[in-house]
Amino acid sequence: MKISVIITLKKDVLDPQGKVIHQTLDGMGFNDVNEVRQGKYFEIDTKETDNDKAKAKVEEMCKKLLANLVIENYKIIDPK
Amino acid sequence: MKSSVITFPGSNCDRDMDVALKKFGFKNKMVWHADAELPKSDLVVLPGGFSYGDYLRCGSMASKSKIMQSVINFANSGGMVMGICNGFQILVETGLVPGVLLRNKYLEFICKNVFVKINDKKNKYFKNVDNEVLEFHIAHNEGNYFCTNDQLKEIEDNNQIAINYCDENGKIEDQFNPNGSLKNIAGIFNKEKNVLGMMPHPERMIDTSLSGEDGSLFFKNLINNLK
Numbered sequence: 001m002k003i004s005v006i007i008t009l010k011k012d013v014l015d016p017q018g019k020v021i022h023q024t025l026d027g028m029g030f031n032d033v034n035e036v037r038q039g040k041y042f043e044i045d046t047k048e049t050d051n052d053k054a055k056a057k058v059e060e061m062c063k064k065l066l067a068n069l070v071i072e073n074y075k076i077i078d079p080k
Numbered sequence: 081m082k083s084s085v086i087t088f089p090g091s092n093c094d095r096d097m098d099v100a101l102k103k104f105g106f107k108n109k110m111v112w113h114a115d116a117e118l119p120k121s122d123l124v125v126l127p128g129g130f131s132y133g134d135y136l137r138c139g140s141m142a143s144k145s146k147i148m149q150s151v152i153n154f155a156n157s158g159g160m161v162m163g164i165c166n167g168f169q170i171l172v173e174t175g176l177v178p179g180v181l182l183r184n185k186y187l188e189f190i191c192k193n194v195f196v197k198i199n200d201k202k203n204k205y206f207k208n209v210d211n212e213v214l215e216f217h218i219a220h221n222e223g224n225y226f227c228t229n230d231q232l233k234e235i236e237d238n239n240q241i242a243i244n245y246c247d248e249n250g251k252i253e254d255q256f257n258p259n260g261s262l263k264n265i266a267g268i269f270n271k272e273k274n275v276l277g278m279m280p281h282p283e284r285m286i287d288t289s290l291s292g293e294d295g296s297l298f299f300k301n302l303i304n305n306l307k
Contacts, residue, residue, distance in 0.1 A: 013182070014224075016183055016184075017183065065140065068137055068180055070179065070226075
């Protein structure tokens with residue numbers, strides 16, 4: 001089963017890369033952008049076949065390694 | 081005094097640290113990250129470099145490597161653990177010291193000498209250092225110290241800030257902050273002050289013909305404090 005995870009920086013954390021991307025988009029003529037925040041995306045292919053169990057395991061992975069909860073939030077995308 | 085320097089895949093200041101520790105009297109051992117047991121040590125150093133290529137987040141992979149469980153146990157039982165640069169990043173990922181190190185504010189890799197002011201001398205790292213200000217070297221891309229407001233309050237209440245970026249006279253201002261770090265923080269302790277994480281490299285300042293000697297002051301003092 002494949003489960004996806006999106007990691008984003010928390011709202012109050014400075015994201016200089018997102019800021020530079022925003023400025024570049026502005027320079028390219030995309031003038032209506034309010035803000036850009038850069039994040040990370042993971043696809044985890046697990047042997048677990050039970051949906052709930054797989055999600056619980058991935059949540060543990062997020063807490064222990066994939067995200068640093070001081071600065072990041074994680075979102076697990078429901079497997080289809 | 082016995083010290084151990086941990087080498088992770090991608091560490092590149094481990095041998096500099098070895099040279100520095102030995103120069104000032106430590107009997108140093110290099111320890112491989114995949115080992116399970118720490119040799120008997122009075123000081124454990126996590127060196128600078130780019131462990132695991134800085135994948136995922138700087139220090140995150142190294143913080144889960146086999147030797148780190150022994151290092152964490154050693155620290156939790158009061159052992160002296162010092163993380164320099166990438167070693168500091170590894171320490172925050174283990175949770176031994178609070179906060180995180182973000183990408184530098186202006187997205188540049190910074191490599192230069194800086195001045196740092198010692199904020200707290202009631203600890204074995206800086207006790208009896210005569211100077212208030214030391215000149216060290218920094219070389220990093222992710223040294224922008226950040227923590228939550230609650231953590232900051234706790235750090236300040238416990239006097240856990242070790243050193244702040246400043247000018248040569250010890251003035252701590254925004255303009256002397258190289259990387260955007262919160263409150264100019266260059267290094268912090270854990271609550272008990274046996275664990276120190278800092279971005280600057282004292283091991284690069286131990287030879288006047290190459291750089292400076294404020295690192296010498298630091299190491300000479302450190303070994304005396306541990307005796």
